[in-house]
Every structure is written in structure tokens, then in C-alpha cells.
Amino acid sequence: MEAQKKVVLIDGHSILNRAFYGVPELTNSAGLHTNAVYGFLNILLKLLEEERADYLAVAFDLPAPTFRHERYAAYKGTRKPMPEELREQVPLLKELLGAMHIQTVSLEGFEADDVIGTLAKRCQKEGYEVTVVSGDRDLLQLADRHILIRLPKTSRGKTEILDFTPEAVRETYGVTPEEFIDVKALMGDTSDNIPGVPSIGEKTATALIQSFHSIENLKEHLDEVKPPRAKKALEEHFEDAVFSKWLATICLDAPLALDLSSLKLGEIYTAAAYEQIQRLEFRSLLKHFGSEVQRENMRAQQKPKLRLLQSAAELREVLRQAAEAPEIGIARDDLLISLCFRAEEAVLFYRREPEEAEREKMKALAGTGEGTVLTGTAEQDFLKALFQQAKRVSALSLKELIKAVGTAERENVDDLGVLAYLVNPLKESYQSEDLARDYLSLLLPSAKEDAVAAAAYAGYVVFAARQPLCDKVKELGMEMLYETVERPLIFMLAEMEETGVRVDAEKLKAFSEELETEIHRIETEIFEETGENFNLNSPKQLGEILFEKMKLPYGKKTKSGYSTAADILEKLAPEYPVVKKILRYRMLTKLNSTYAIGLAGFIRADGRIHGTFHQTITATGRISSANPNLQNIPIRTEMGSRVRAVFVPSPGKVFVDADYSQIELRILAALSGDENLIAAYRDAVDVHAVTASQVFHVPLSEVTPLQRRNAKAVNFGVVYGISAFGLSEDLSISRNEAKEYINRYFATYPEVKHFLDRQIKEAKEYGFTRTLFGRIRPVPELKSSNFMQRSFGERVAMNAPIQGTAADIMKIAMVKVRRALAAEKLDARIVLQIHDELLVEAAEAEAPRVLELLKETMRHAAELRVLLEVDAHIGASWLEAH
DNA sequence: CTCCCATAG
């Protein structure tokens, strides 16, 4: 017997809706909202995988006044308009479906579920196996023999699908699919604008239909209806039930002129679809499509041959050729080095003996041959020679190569990750497959999918993408920023990482033990006072104990319970001593786990911590630090600052610490050109006090501490993109008072207001903000019609030029400091950068000169209308020097 | 893997 043909019918609008609300905000770099299309496509692909459908259709509503629901909604005035972010995605989806050769069906005056009901019944009659997919439980009434209803659920990022056969409907709702309509008619459904009968809910409705099976029969036997309340409601509102049933009933015989054969599935993973996915920037889904499209696309893009080197002689020849080429590309991971100096081929050699699986994969990629392995100093020598002889080198993670090879600062190198970061700092990663996709229109396997292939092609990508990337950077006006700041900085960071910072392991151990004793003591006290032993680290358990068992007044609630955040607990602390102890417990455990124990694990054999400083992570241009994060070492509490005491210089050396004083506010003054604010900084000892004096119109000597505190909060607020609400929270004042402060501030410094407004306006116009040195930051949120998103975008637009300019200046300073130290042959190295602070380890005898040099270099890293001020100190630990 | 909470500038 021939296998039964399978038809899949998808309720387009309901799935799109489900996806829209289930998938978090998502936009492509053009600012187009894409989350609903993304969610829809995920569900669709999952279905295609599971169903092996022969026919497939996606049904959409067609706006017409005869809509059952529309008419009722218009009458009631309740139908919510489709949000703009969703509306703009409907054509995107339809276009994509078209490209995938998937038929969309709609019929004027009918809703999608009518079309689906009609088609489902028709297919059932013709002996097909039908699957209906919807986000709307109303469709359950269609469940039948050979009609399966599937309801996808998007929870926690994963889509699960609930299947409903008629039996499953009965099990879940206690009624048959046909009776399901009648239950709905009685209980109503607010989300679907079905009114139902007042005071009849799910329980009563189900019970009634279980006894009477339909509302028509119910009417016949009204006098038998049990709960008097329900009986009364039905007597008075039976019309509602009839009307609701009409609304809820799906039409099964819509006049749909459609040949089933037109729904036949053809080629889904087409090149056109691939292009659309690319435009929508669905990276993960691209791979889904890639499997089909990949080979074809790669051929079109002339992916290079891969040549696995077999001998030292071959290697020498490659070196000779590389030296002659105008430029070379190089990429290195733990297994492979991939080199490229002409677009036709990438040459490879192993950095370690490959595992069997890796060897097999390589065979498939590059053909036969065992391949040669170059490890340790042999590899290093090769790379050294390569760097020495090549005319120009492009690389990914150039910093790692610099560290491996020991290259001095030079100009004929490029880091493609850094270039791509300048073009768009919001990207999640700048791996070779990302660059291939974005700059070569070439889809390559990711490191995650196929590590060997990704590493093998990486050299080619680096070689081929350099020109397009450099062009793009130039076009965006960041050539200078790259050449004078970012590229030299790579060498600076390499040196900083290699130098590391010394940490006294014994002192750290002693500190940890002290913390543990104190933690244990305070824990016991808390358990005594709460009368319960529980996991203090669990916000969930803590919330229950505090706010349920002990009935403390709670402030905020989070998704999973009561908020126990510090700002909430601090409000309770004065009145409840146990809360104070909990806060102290939190502080101590944080210090112990993250810093005392955490840092100890990073100390290497040389007694130093060599963290990683990332250059392509932050949206604004700042550097970030990881493994460990050395940019958030405690300082604000006394106990916490003791962590800084374990950061110490080597014997014979001292620390010189230098930090910019209020650099962001000074930048705000300089960029806005506000004469009043500039004057405030010109010779101010205490800027916040001067601000207070100007804002509140009082002599400087009469500024009260409260006025100063308020002025300081407004100063910071302005830098972050202030809102009256935020400031009122910060200062515990009313929103109107906060508004008043802000107004006074802007009245005092009108050019600041103009400057901030201009940042938003220009960001809206160009799609990005720009720092003084040309660094851009896209702000796609400004296009959102969601108030919260858009407000966020506005704050970002105000903050990014300021924070970003500060980051630029610090980077310039770092590059200059390094060169100046070298020029004077000083025995001193930068060991840490903490955004506006540099920590330098210097020979004790040279420390005064180093301090002078640091101060001068940092102060003159940029010449602004406001002088940059730098505080610097010498000390025997970081704590002392700061 | 996500949430909550902590740390820093």
C-alpha cells in the first residue's frame, strides 16, 4: 500500500504572534525587527524536520470587514492593533516563504483558521494525513481522525510542540473537539475577544458541556442546570453564548479555490532564501540552510584549495614564497596554522599531532598525506622568520601571535578582528567564519561545527578579507583611529598580558582564611536569628525566609520571587539587624569566592596573574578584562580594598598608579563647548561643589553637603543619559524634584543640553554615534517603536560618545606611555588598565621619573578645551599607590 | 543556560 501523503497547514498569524512575544527583541544591523520571523522560521524548520511533509501551506488572515472577530472587536473597541515591530515583519516573512517556495494562502473575508479548517477537512476527505500547526487553542476543535493539531510553545529559548489528537483533547479538557467550541462559547476567551457568559468560568463550562454536550441542548434543558448561579447567568445571557459560539466556530467550507497540488513542497533551501536569511542576519539558521546551499555558494565564491604541508623542505619553500608575496594572511589555533598568500590556496601545517578524527577530517579537506607537525621552538622560529620576511601580515588575534613571536611594534600588520570591531562593535564575535560571511559573502563552517575546516580556511579568510575591511574602515572615517590607536594598542596589550601583575599568594590565602572564619560566624548568627538553616546564597530561599516567614515588608518582586538586591535590603537594614548581617555575609562571600579564592587560582608559577585584555568586546570602545577580570577589583569598602593590598610589585620595584580625574565630565564639557561647564573645570578644586554653586546660585563657600551631593548625582546622571526617574531613585527624591534639578542643570549649562540632543538627533539620522576620534557605535534601538527600547537608545546615544572618547584617550595614552618608557629605556611596564587608571610597575630608583612621565603623557594624550587632570602616586602595593 | 546578585569604572 502506498504511504499516505502528508499535509501540513500552518496558522501564519498565530505562529508569528507567538514567535513575536516569545522571542526577545532582535534587530539586524539595518535596524529591522526580526524576532518574530526568527521564531517562526525556527518552528517551521523544526516541523519540516519532524514531519516529512509532502504538502505545506501557511495561512494568513486577510483584512476585511467581514471578519468574525474583527467585527466584534470593532464593535467592542477591544482589538489591539498589531504592534509596529510585528507589522513590519509580516512582509519579511511572506517574502522569505516565497523564496522557500512555500505557498501562502488567504481568502478575503476569512480568517486563517477558516482557511485551515476548510483545507484540513478537504484533505482529510481525500485521504491525506493532516497536521495543523497553530499557536491558538481554538484550532483544537479541528482535531479528528487524520487531523493532528500541534501547538508550538516557545519557552526558555526552546520550542516544544504539544500534540493534540481527539483523545488528547478529551484527556486535557474533558470534552471532545466539537464540544470544545461550546466550552469556549460559555467560558469565553479574552485573548480572542470571545465574550462568553458572565460568571461562567472554565470549571463550570466544562462541567455543563460534559453533561449537555452542546449549548443548543443546554438551552433545551435549562431547568436541569445545577449551580443556580450558572442557571441564572444562562437565562439572562444565553444570547452571549450563541454569539460566542458563532465567533469560536471555525468555518469548514470557505469558498477557497485552490488546487491541492499547488501546495506541493519543492526546493526549500534555495539560494534566494539563503540570501534573505543573510539579510536578516540569522546566523544560526544560515547554517541550517547552508548545508544545502553551502557547496554551491562556495564554488561560486571560489573557495581556496587546501594544501597540507608534508615536509620541512616544503615549509622552506612556502616561507620563500610568502616572503615574496605583497601580503600574507595567517591564522592559528591549537591544531593548525593556516597561511595564505594567494587567493587560490591556503597552506597548512599542524602545531601538534592530530587526533585520529582530526586526521580524517583533514584528509577529506586537503586530500592525502599525513602532514608535517611543527611544535615549540620550531614553530616559533618559523613564525619569526615569517614575520621578519613578509612584506605585510594580516592575522586574526594578532595579539596572540605577537606574544608567541615576540614582535616589536610595527606598521605592516593588521588584525582583522580589530578592523571588523571598528566597523561594528556590536557583533558577538569576529571569528573567521563571521568575517567570511560579512566581508566575503562566503559561508564557511564555524569553529563549533567543524573546528578543523574552520581553522583550515581561516588563513584564506584573513588574506582575502583585509582589503574589503580596510576599505570599510576608511569609508567610515576610522583609518586614523585604527592606525594610530587600535593597531599600536595591540602591541601594548600583548606586552601587558605577557608582563602580568604580581600577586602575593600567601597574603591572599591568609585573607581568605580570615574571611571564612568571619563568614562562618555571621552565618551562624543569621540562622539563629531567622530560626532556620537555609542556603543563604539562594535569593529564592532568602526571599522566602525574609518576606514570607519573617514578614518583612518587601520592595520589589522579580520573576522568580522577591528581590533581595542590596538596594532593597539596605532600606530594611536600619530596622532589622539581621538584614544588615545578610548584607555583610553577601559582601564577605563575594570577596572570598570571586577574589580571594578566585584570584589565587590564576596565579602562575612566576607568581603573577596574566589576565586577558580584550579589544573587541565593548560597545563603546573600552577595553575589557577577563580570566580574571582585573578591572573590578574591590575598592569601595574597607574589607574589599584589602584585596588590592595583595597586588604587589616585584622586589626592587614599586607601583606607580595614575588615574584621570573625572575624565568623562571633562569630555562632556569639552565636547559640548559649554562655557560655564568649561569654566567650572578650569581651576576647580571640587567640581561637584562648583556645579552646585552654579546650579543653585549660591557662593561656592556656602554650598551645603546636600547641594554638593545632588550636583554630583546630576553630573553623573547626565553622562549616563539622565531621566528624572533615575535621578529621583538615586537621590530618594520625588520625580518632580528630580525634574527640577535637571532643568536647573540644563539652564546653567545650556550647551550641554544642546550637545546631548544633538547626539540623539545625529544617531537617529546616521544610525550610529561617533567619538571625538571617530569611533562609531550603532544604536539600532532608536528605530524601535517600543518606548522602553527607544529610551534606552537615547541614553546610549548620549553616553557612548562620552564614554567612548574617554576610552579613546586612555588608549592613546597607553600607546604613548609605552613608547615613552621605551624611548627613555626606563625599567617600567604598564601592568593594569582600569578604564581611567593605569598601574605601572617600575624600578624603585626610577619611580619619580616614571610618575612624571605618566602624568605628562596622560594629560597630553588629547588636547581639549578642558585640561585633563591626572592623579598619580607611588606605593608598595596597589592599595598604597592608588 | 538563565537569573540574580556582586564587583568595578
Add this chain to the structure above:
DNA sequence: TTTTGCTATGGGAGG
């Protein structure tokens, strides 16, 4: 009318 200041990294709990 809506929301409720920016930028990061990391530990621990819990699903």
C-alpha cells in the same frame, strides 16, 4: 500613556 541612567565579568543557584 508607556520606562525608570551607561559599560563590563563572574559566582552560585536552579531548571
